Structures are given as structure tokens and as C-alpha cells.
Amino acid sequence: MTGFIYHQAYLQHNPGWGHPESPDRLKAIKQAYDNLNRRDKTILHTPRPATEDEITAVHTGEYFREMGAVCLTGGYHRGMESELDSASWDAALFAAGGGIEASEKVLSGEWSNAFCALRPPGHHATPNLAMGFCLFNNIAAAAAQLLKKGAGKVLIVDWDVHHGNGTQEIFYSSDEVFYYSTHQRSLYPYGSGDENQTGAGKGEGFTLNRPIEPGAPADEYLRLFHQDLNTIEGRFQPEIALISCGFDVCKGDTLGRLNLSGVHLAEMTQAVSRLAGGKIVSFLEGGYNLNSIVDGFIGHFQALIDLS
Numbered sequence: 001m002t003g004f005i006y007h008q009a010y011l012q013h014n015p016g017w018g019h020p021e022s023p024d025r026l027k028a029i030k031q032a033y034d035n036l037n038r039r040d041k042t043i044l045h046t047p048r049p050a051t052e053d054e055i056t057a058v059h060t061g062e063y064f065r066e067m068g069a070v071c072l073t074g075g076y077h078r079g080m081e082s083e084l085d086s087a088s089w090d091a092a093l094f095a096a097g098g099g100i101e102a103s104e105k106v107l108s109g110e111w112s113n114a115f116c117a118l119r120p121p122g123h124h125a126t127p128n129l130a131m132g133f134c135l136f137n138n139i140a141a142a143a144a145q146l147l148k149k150g151a152g153k154v155l156i157v158d159w160d161v162h163h164g165n166g167t168q169e170i171f172y173s174s175d176e177v178f179y180y181s182t183h184q185r186s187l188y189p190y191g192s193g194d195e196n197q198t199g200a201g202k203g204e205g206f207t208l209n210r211p212i213e214p215g216a217p218a219d220e221y222l223r224l225f226h227q228d229l230n231t232i233e234g235r236f237q238p239e240i241a242l243i244s245c246g247f248d249v250c251k252g253d254t255l256g257r258l259n260l261s262g263v264h265l266a267e268m269t270q271a272v273s274r275l276a277g278g279k280i281v282s283f284l285e286g287g288y289n290l291n292s293i294v295d296g297f298i299g300h301f302q303a304l305i306d307l308s
């Protein structure tokens, strides 16, 4: 079965009027899910919130308390570029919790694979900074729990059009988590995600960055993606793969200038699944054009169902 993580709390975080990271993105995905004629092959799951211990496995305790206070007071947060209030805090806890629950269910074999339709997104959040619409680093929190549950090696594939600077920073010195990112060159967060950022200490060689030129055709992108997965396969045999799934990599996005569509994401999903022995958990990150999001989601999610 393919899991689908969703919570009403995800819709309650409102980053501001006219903000690109709007709840409408998630409403569009949920509607596409509800309209799927193969929904009987999936399980809709309402998750629990993450605990403080689970969050502080990848963020500092000071950051956890600070952001809690900021959300309680309410107001605009400059780093996150979003309005925050107590509903944002709840959404962020349920988002991290959803990713952790899905990852545990896939690791144990209860589910074959899963998609987490959550917000706020996570991959820009560093141990002590909220950045780029991200409060908690959902995918990093899930990877940390997987390691605690006995997964020896976790692969993170980040195909959001932006570089996942937060995830890279959290696991930069780890040889248990391999971080691979494809992203558009010279896009936010500027200066992060160059090819020469490859890990440090025992994590040297366990970070792989692939900046792609703006406007690159889809077949060129796919050629590089498959080439990089082959490289990773020679160095790292993951028990499970987590995907930072940004639909802003799709053609028509308002922030990105790459040219993928649902059919390409389906091919990439199959390739990642092969590398990870079928165990995949996908996390919603960016994506700002509703039509591109729905097209990307359907291609990606149908591939997960086919693989389950």
C-alpha cells in the first residue's frame, strides 16, 4: 500500500495575503488525491504531532523555544519570509510528525512507500534558522528518527528547484545519510549547493550537488539525474530513500525555470525506488503554480502506487 499523509492543521498556517506558499497548493493536491480512481491502493493517514525530542534531534533546543515564542506572539518572521501564529506552530509540529510516522511505517514494511502532503515545507530550515518558508526541517527530523530506529543508511534525494541548504548542513558530517540535490543554479539560497560542497569529516563524499542551468531541457536534466544515481549506487546502498519533492522543478513554476512534468517525475521516482529497494517516503517541499503542482503530483504519486 502507498501511504498518503495529510492533516487539516496543514491548511491553517497562513503565511500572508498573496504569499506563494499558500494553503491552496495543498488543497489542489488533496483534491487530486480525492479524484484518483486508484485510491483503494492507498491509505489516507492523519498523523500525530512531532515531540520536542524529535524536533531537537535536528534543531537546537534554543531554536525550538524561540520559534514557539514567536508563533505564540504572532507576526512576520524575516528569515522564514512568512507570517506566523499559533496555527503555524501546530502545522509545523504535525508536518514533522507526519514525515516521521510515514518513514517508520515504510521502514517497518507496513506501507510500501508514502507521500506526505504537508506544509510548511522544511528543507531550508537549519539547526537554528527558519528560512525560505520553512520552520522545522521535516525530512531531516524523519531521517534522524530512522537512524535511531536502526536504519543504517538513509538516502535523501532533493529535487526541489531550490537547494536544500538546511538538510545539507544537518547531515554534512554524516556518513549515514547521503544528501543528493539537483536544483537550478544561482537561485535561492544564493551561494549554497555548489558542486564543490561534498561533505566534511567522515561525511566527505556523502553530499552530492548538481546545479542545473536555468531553462535546461528535461532530457538533459534526466540524463544528469540518472548519471548521478549511478554514481551514488557505487558509493552507498541505502535501506530507504526520502525525497524532498518540490513541484517547483516543473515547467510553469512561478519561482523556478526548469522544465519537468509529471511523466519525468514518474521516471525519477522509479529510479530512486530501484536504488532504495522500493522503500521511498516523499515530502512535499515547494511548488507554486497550481497546474504544475497537480501534474507533478499525479505523475509522482501514480508511480508510487505502481511501485507498491
Ligand SMILES: [Zn+2]
Binding pocket: 160, 161, 162, 246, 248, 285, 286, 287
Ligand atoms: Zn523550492
